[in-house]
Amino acid sequence: MAKVLIIGAGGVGTVVAHKCAQNPEVFTEIVLASRTKSKCDAIAAAIGAPNITTDRVDADSVPELVELLKKHKPELVINVALPYQDLTIMDACLECGVNYLDTANYEPKDEAHFEYSWQWAYRERFEKAGLTAILGCGFDPGVSGVFTAYAAKHYFSEMEYLDIVDCNAGDHGKAFATNFNPEINIREITQNGRYWRDGKWVTTGPLEIHTTLNYPNIGPRESYLLYHEELESLVQNYPTIKRARFWMTFGQEYLTHLRVIQNIGMARIDEVDYNGTKIVPLQFLKAVLPNPQDLGENYHGETSIGCRIEGKDKDGKHLTYYIYNNCSHEEAYKETGMQAVSYTTGVPAMVGAMMFLTGKWVKPGVHNVEEFDPDPFLAQLAVQGLPWHEVLNGDLEVNKVEG
Numbered sequence: 506m507a508k509v510l511i512i513g514a515g516g517v518g519t520v521v522a523h524k525c526a527q528n529p530e531v532f533t534e535i536v537l538a539s540r541t542k543s544k545c546d547a548i549a550a551a552i553g554a555p556n557i558t559t560d561r562v563d564a565d566s567v568p569e570l571v572e573l574l575k576k577h578k579p580e581l582v583i584n585v586a587l588p589y590q591d592l593t594i595m596d597a598c599l600e601c602g603v604n605y606l607d608t609a610n611y612e613p614k615d616e617a618h619f620e621y622s623w624q625w626a627y628r629e630r631f632e633k634a635g636l637t638a639i640l641g642c643g644f645d646p647g648v649s650g651v652f653t654a655y656a657a658k659h660y661f662s663e664m665e666y667l668d669i670v671d672c673n674a675g676d677h678g679k680a681f682a683t684n685f686n687p688e689i690n691i692r693e694i695t696q697n698g699r700y701w702r703d704g705k706w707v708t709t710g711p712l713e714i715h716t717t718l719n720y721p722n723i724g725p726r727e728s729y730l731l732y733h734e735e736l737e738s739l740v741q742n743y744p745t746i747k748r749a750r751f752w753m754t755f756g757q758e759y760l761t762h763l764r765v766i767q768n769i770g771m772a773r774i775d776e777v778d779y780n781g782t783k784i785v786p787l788q789f790l791k792a793v794l795p796n797p798q799d800l801g802e803n804y805h806g807e808t809s810i811g812c813r814i815e816g817k818d819k820d821g822k823h824l825t826y827y828i829y830n831n832c833s834h835e836e837a838y839k840e841t842g843m844q845a846v847s848y849t850t851g852v853p854a855m856v857g858a859m860m861f862l863t864g865k866w867v868k869p870g871v872h873n874v875e876e877f878d879p880d881p882f883l884a885q886l887a888v889q890g891l892p893w894h895e896v897l898n899g900d901l902e903v904n905k906v907e908g
């Protein structure tokens with residue numbers, strides 16, 4: 506029925522390609538393109554499906570992207586390269602009349618700062634062109650927004666408190682490694698924290714606020730307040746929310762390494778001169794750290810990501826609600842050769858693409874995932890490897906930290 510173009514052949518791109526290939530009735534033709542074509546070829550060979558072809562593109566270049574889109578004429582681009590490429594790919598999609606989906610919002614290379622304004626500025630152009638752009642369709646952002654939309658649709662008349670909780674209780678056996686692109690990951694974690702409180706953003710120091718939360722099937726884990734991009738759209742789309750926060754777990758060993766990396770200047774994103782060559786320390790660090798795609802083989806344990814929401818139910822009574830997914834690193838690796846962090850990002854990206862291609866999430870313009878119907882998405886998510894669970898009127902724990 507439809508041809509899809511996946512851009513990016515990292516951990517997430519690998520999972521997206523596997524999952525699209527498992528659903529040939531929707532994704533009749535798959536093109537996988539990235540900066541290094543040999544990586545695309547290796548993924549296509551591992552999948553071994555007859556309907557995957559590969560190509561090369563520098564997605565920083567609009568002319569190269571336009572040439573690629575004109576050559577393959579896909580219905581939809583799934584952008585799982587890096588956040589730096591979001592705008593060039595959106596420009597090329599507009600020029601060629603192609604729909605767009607990504608998993609992370611735009612971030613300029615020279616500034617560790619992400620927000621939706623750059624991509625929301627494309628709303629009118631996509632709408633006028635009759636094209637749909639779906640932003641942030643991984644797990645968080647992605648499923649976290651769909652979970653919130655599901656809660657609003659089925660359970661709440663007013664959502665007042667939203668806490669997105671992200672736990673990785675996996676062990677990859679390395680002293681220090683990041684679970685997705687190290688450059689993007691370290692830029693995100695070393696920023697100030699930020700959360701929504703009574704109509705405005707409150708800023709905290711990096712990882713300053715933390716508390717112990719219990720995760721299903723995992724137990725207690727220290728959880729740190731971070732700023733995360735989906736908070737920006739969720740507080741706009743659900744204005745009854747008084748407080749919105751995002752929490753992520755980190756082990757002590759990870760935090761110690763992170764502190765050292767920062768203290769010795771290796772998290773810097775400006776250029777330094779090394780023997781006459783300009784290098785960006787964080788990009789150099791990426792080159793010597795373990796590749797996130799190679800962590801899968803010995804990765805044990807689970808991730809658990811969900812939304813803890815408090816507010817008034819459809820009859821105006823007080824309600825607490827927790828909706829979450831747990832994903833096993835081992836199972837993800839067995840199926841796709843990638844660990845659960847790539848898996849939990851790649852599966853929702855494929856499901857979002859499926860929603861668009863089957864006509865369920867078609868809406869010209871630029872939209873965050875919570876603007877679409879959550880029901881068909883969550884039904885597919887459960888079938889495609891990420892089953893989810895609900896707890897009503899349990900203890901959300903999050904109120905022990907006032908913020």
Ligand code: NDP
Binds near residue numbers: 513608
């Ligand atoms: P990787 O670093 O593993 O892969 C990125 C891929 O993009 C690589 O194949 C890389 O090519 C390619 N690439 C980079 N620059 C270019 C370029 N200029 N032109 C073409 N291809 C390029 O990252 P991940 O797979 O871990 O992450 C992919 C995306 O998913 C990121 O945007 C990340 O932020 C997002 N993400 C979202 C999550 C969510 O829940 N929403 C969670 C985790 C990740 P090469 O191999 O040549 O370097």
